[in-house]
Amino acid sequence: MSVGITIISRAAFGKLQKQEEAFLPVLHDITEAFGGFDVGSVFPSSKFLRRLIGAERRAHKIHQEADAILQAIVDEHVAKIGAQQDHDVVEVLLKYRENPELGFPFTNVEIKAVIMDMILGGGEITATTVSWAMSELMRHPHILEKANKEVRQVFDGKGIVDEAGFAELNYLKSILRETLRLHPPAPLLVPLECQERVVIAGYGIPEKTRVYINVLAIGQDSRHWAEPQEFCPERFLDRPEASDYKGTCFEFIPFGAGRRMCPGILFGMTFAEIMLANLLYHFDWELPNGIKPQDLDMSERFGITVTRKNDLHLIPIRCHPKTV
Secondary structure, eight states, X not given: OHHHHHHHHHHHSSSOOTTHHHHXXXXXXXXXXXXXXXXXXXXXXXXXXXXHHTHHHHHHHHHHHHHHHHHHHHHHHHHTTTTOSSOOHHHHHHHTTTOGGGSSOOOHHHHHHHHHHHIIIIIIIHHHHHHHHHHHHHHXXXXXXXXXXXXXXXXXXXXXOOGGGGGGOHHHHHHHHHHHHHSOSSSBOOOEEOSSOEEETTEEEOTTOEEOOBHHHHHTOTTTSSSTTSOOTHHHHSOGGGSSSSSOSTTOOTTOOGGXXXXXXXXXXXXHHHHHHHHHXXXXXXXXXXXXXXXXXXXXXXXXXXXXXXXXXXEEEEOOOOBO
């Protein structure tokens, strides 16, 4: 996750932020607290129960910690407005602060919300995807070998992973798609509220009902995917209609569909491709302590995102790619 926040910081904030290390534990608390089961939500009218279980108190504490860090980022940029030539995302947002031409309020509150969305979506979720991809590759050595071969064929002679070669990494991209199918970081999409009573597949959904889309169940539906529990990147090579993230193939919608789909798909998946390609190009990987691939622990930890319950520990073996 720290790598994810580092890259987001460079892309969105202009440089590495000193708040990064402080934000990591807060981000962990956010994903854990707001993704778990809240008994108080079952009895929303019982204020006593909500106070008793302490969910609101914990949420308020986490909010204060996160807000302090985000405010420090904003303040740092306010102090440097006009003093630097490179304009990052935060500086651009500050130009629109309190702008009456927007037609809606845009204050520090909204700016901090945008920063939080970028960190959660671009950093935490994408890093989680790469972690699951590496886990599956270690469980399937033949797939890892095939991925290594592709990446090194494309970039050998260059010595580095550059953007020009990514169009040729079809198998690596299929690995990430298959990872998202089996391990969607957000198995339940952002909830939507039904504006009027509708009937879908024979089920009546009343007005004002909160509706969740179960991406995990859709991606493992045996009616649409052969052997859905198996990790098989080749399935996406044979299904070009499911090879994008635009929500046009409803059997594969890890980022949602329509107007409410994730706006950061291109950024997030480009980040994931770069990260995974570098890991495979520069290193060979082994499991520690003689662990066999089939014995690798794949337990999950549930929160806003579904991450590995235990960190993935691997042994990197530096390889020396061919250069011209």
